[in-house]
Amino acid sequence: MSWYDTNLVLIQASITGLLLALSIQVPLRMGVFSFAGVGAYGIGCYAGAVLVLDHEMTALPTILITTVLGAVVVLIVGLLINRLNGLTLAMATVAFDLIISVVAINGGETTGGATGRYGVITDFTMTHMWTFLVVVLVLVALSERGKIGRRVDAVRDDPELAASVGIRVRRYRLVAFTVSGALGACAGAMNILVRSAVTPLDIGFHLIVLALTMIIVGGSLSWKGAVIGAVVFTWLPDVLQVIGEWQELVYGVIVAFAAVLMPRGIYGLYVQGKLAVLRRRRAGSSEVRAAMAAEEARESGDDGPHVESTMAEAAHRGDEPMGAKL
């Protein structure tokens, strides 16, 4: 047996994990801190099982229908909670995900209660899986480049400024929800088609943690980061078999260290390293150095001007109470 065949299960898990991670990363890149994609993953798993078992559908229509279903459901959720921001938005979507898992437990015949649904067998092949993956990756990669990429960056970094130059921020945010729902549901449907069973335990809180750690450890600003994260966290438990029962502990330590030491993830480290090498190589030419400095400023999120503006802001705000005191 070839390496590909022996590790097929892990490869499949990497692909569904990657799509799940992307379903959180795409909204995050637009400044929407939403875990609704994980809820869509749960919907995808169960809808996939129901369509195959109760309506005898084949693989392709199942995936397409569940993807659309996930997109619509998460879009509706997005319309409801579009006013929220930051942590409150994150918590609302976490609540949405957990409600889905409680519904799965209480769904009776449709969801199979605590035992879940099993025996989902279709004509789904690896060719289908790779095709879906490539299509999704190309679309996501395109959204990071050119005009759309710059608009997405603007919506994330400064929504007010983006709105003032005519970017419809609200529309971008709703698109973020929709895409997140579609990606999550697609990942869920593929997961049920390759694993043939789902229980409420599969879609609990730990799935949110897993998807989040994937993009945090990998890198949150590019799909390449999601790929790195998905591969690392799918294969890590296998590698950590050596450590055996302490693998959970090691996993926690890695996540904690990544959060503290690598805020941009592994991919962020790679970008910084590449910039450092380029700078050393071209140190002679001042022109190039200026260009590099500009690029570095962009990569590190415009630290320079940002600090200044905060200071100015603080001074400005400090004015009033001080004046009042005097």
Add this chain to the structure above:
Amino acid sequence: MQDLLSVVTLGSIYLLFALGMSLTWGTIDILNFSHGSIFMFSVFSGYLILEHTTLPFVPVLLIGIAVGAVMSLLVQVLAFEQIIRRARDKRTAEMQVLIGGIGIAIIPLAIAQHNTHSVPFGLRESSFTVHTWQVGDLRITNIAVITIVLAAILWAAMAFWLRRSRQGLALRAIGVDTEVASLMGVHRRRLALATMAVSGGLAGLAGILFTFGLGAITAESGDTLLVKAFACIILGGVGSMRGVAFGAYVLAACEVWVLTQTSGSWVEAVSFGLIFLVLLVRPTGVFGRKEVRRT
């Protein structure tokens, strides 16, 4: 009547647990995801110590508080301070703190799971025993009385301290605007450490009382409570002391009501449903302060 008593007891536990989280979230902007793990680990430490010795009630309680406070301080110094120092703005800091907390939470959880093999553990070897008194139709345990009284006293003390003392004022100032507070001479780091220690101590206290009342907890109990604490805080409004008490007792009332009306399996959905509903109708919570607009 018996139901009302369960509501008050359950609500008091939620209050003790959520009070610490609300304090750090509302003032120093730290949403501590390892709070549940700290809660659980305080009980676990008490369990380990009681395996070897027999201690009366108060020392066990103090051990729980001390373990919680020390763990909270460590988390703040080793992780959250580093994250905040490196983060480029408030939004990324918030997110990294959330994720760092999730990572850290796994570590004590893994240790406890490993040592107990995920079997529930309790504090049975202490010289404290649970008595049940019969008052008319009511059955009430001594631990329930202690829990309710302690929760009420600590909550009132905390609210009074935040509202009246100089440190409380400084802490509230940080919550509104960190930079201006620093300009006004507030020692941010020292206050943040103190706040985290108090928060962790409350988690430890809640853990010991909860475990005495219930008999035993599992390593995963902290995570369940974490979600409920969110519900309490969001229901009442982030950073509001009145709000967190309101949230704790309303959540407990809803849960007891659902429990008596249906089979138990929907109880888990109550807190999530409440979170979602409140965020939908009134994102700042019932007692939430107005968002401070900065232009």
